[in-house]
Amino acid sequence: MAWLASQSWCNGNVGMIGISWGGFNGLQTAARQAPALKAVITLCATVDRYSDDMHYMGGSLLTDDMDWGGSFYSVAGLPLDPAMVGAGWKEQWLSRLDVLEPFPAKWLQHQRRDDFWEHGSVCEVYSKLNCPILAVSGWADGYTGVVFRLVEALNRPDVKGIVGPWGHLYPHRGVPGPAIGFLQECVRWWDRWLKNKQNKVEDEPALRLWLQEYAPPKGHYDMRPGRWIALDGWPTNKTDRTLWRLNSVGLTRSADAETVIAIKSPQTTGLAQGEWTAYALCKVAPELPLDQRRDDAGSLTFDTPVFEEPATLIGSPLLELDLSVDQPFALVSVRLSDVAPDGAVRRVTYGLLNLTHRESHSSPAKLEPGRRYEVKLRLNEAAHVFGPGHKVRVSISTVSFPMTWPSPKEATLSVYTGKSTIELPFAMDRSFSEAAPFEVAEYARPRPVTVIRPEADTIEILPGFAGGSKGRASSAP
Known part of the structure; x- marks a missing residue:
């Protein structure tokens, strides 16, 4: 230099x-x-x-x-x-x-x-x-x-x-x-x-x-x-971090009576999660999250009521879980999604936590099976508008494969509702300033190419059946 x-x-x-x-x-x-x-x-x-x-x-x-x-x-x-x-x-x-x-x-x-x-x-x-x-x-x-x-x-x-x-x-x-x-x-x-x-x-x-x-x-x-x-800065002062309770009926603003809901996710939970980072989006591979209903089938899910007005989420949701597990090692995967009126589920943001790291990444500690813990999990930042007729879904699983390496043994996670919460940074009044438009993208002229056949990459998840054909992933030419 x-x-x-x-x-x-x-x-x-x-x-x-x-x-x-x-x-x-x-x-x-x-x-x-x-x-x-x-x-x-x-x-x-x-x-x-x-x-x-x-x-x-x-x-x-x-x-x-x-x-x-x-x-x-x-x-x-x-x-x-x-x-x-x-x-x-x-x-x-x-x-x-x-x-x-x-x-x-x-x-x-x-x-x-x-x-x-x-x-x-x-x-x-x-x-x-x-x-x-x-x-x-x-x-x-x-x-x-x-x-x-x-x-x-x-x-x-x-x-x-x-x-x-x-x-x-x-x-x-x-x-x-x-x-x-x-x-x-x-x-x-x-x-x-x-x-x-x-x-x-x-x-x-x-x-x-x-x-x-x-x-x-x-x-x-x-x-x-x-x-x-x-x-003007971060964190922004233009959101209201509203507290939602994980209850037996879904996500609500007030707490219901405590109940216990357990989940042991199938090891295939996470196939619709997409890549941790999308490296090759220039028509090379489909890397983004698919419809989350497939993974939600192996998860605990909590939905808000349907929104009547647009709801703008900007920031990092914070989940606080009251939980117990039956193994000394376990992880929890949390996805926050947009549920459309037709039932399709689009992932908005997510977070992962190795539960032995619940207090420290430098000094992890095994879990005591059956003991209740209060853990915090901050999800990645997001900026997303939930439209009228849509709702928020929080999905919790014990597996997120193949993005994340699985736990040594299958774990059953018990979530205590009523006390478990999530903070959602909403700005219901949509009070954000419009940014000045960027100029038109410029870059060097690509070298001339001859297209032999158009590319059309896809991901397809096919289940396997005992005694029948095996599952496979395909990429169409």
Whole structure:
């Protein structure tokens, strides 16, 4: 970076931009406070490598740990390019292979939040993030939380966030759309912080969010309906965190008499959950949540009454469960969904908790079978409008496979209704400001291609039958 700053074509001010691991690097470099680094744009990144990455969620092991880890391992073992490193490429390559170990094996040695994860997690050193930061992600991405964490923790005019409908992609090529003129946003950011042009980006809203509207659940969308809104900070003061009780009749505002409802979810619960993060939404694979009715059949479900007026949810729902289990190890998966008048169920947000991590990710403790516990589970942030005739559903299961590795033994979870609650951040008066429209997306002209046959990827879940055909997943050409 010092070399860049010293070049004749540079004014001495350097910016960093990157997505995914490149986004991590920008934040980590900012925390090292390099003198030449004057601004960062971070996309689909994290501030916490344990709690907000593809390894663990709520202390539960994500299968993305093995998925991405296996891909990473194969790339790390590739030979070096002689044109880049010279005649000694082979010796360097063999030296690397001698010490290379499968990354998931390394990560699985650190199932608790320890020094391994704290290293490189900028949430440990927020006070060192002194340069301007623009944080960007999408609702279909697994790294949405970084936007809200940075805006809340730093709380400065030179820290902004954008969350669109996209997956793990740059917003000017964002899918689901609408894509935005992200390159123009980058130019404005660099002009202000690297060239000192007074374009007033620091006076713009702290957060610009795509407020999503209902769309029938399916594995892929080209576009998601909604609108851009602006918030002055995070958490926002424009929502009312209303408390709803989990009762035997559903979600209500007042508590009924205590009852006990038990669930031992089938190991197939979670097949409709979708991917932890949608990496390949550019017509490669259907990765988004399917109709949740399939998974709801193996879950406890609690519904609100039908809404007569639109209800806007913006924020992170907080569930407090009064529960017991019959095993020393168990997990709980919670999904919050939009139930349409035709019965279709679209997942809006969700959360996971390894119940041995109920008090600490660094010092987990086994459960005592049969003992009652009060646990808290915060769901991911969301921005969604529940339309008239729709209702909210909270679904609770003990399995979320294949997104999450299952517990060692099947567990039965007992939920004590009446005392169990969920806070829903609603703004019934729809008092959010419209965000100024983004410019039209621009990007380099793609190279010409010849389409041999149109692509149409699908996911199909077919049940297996004893003595009959086995279940299979298919991808149509």
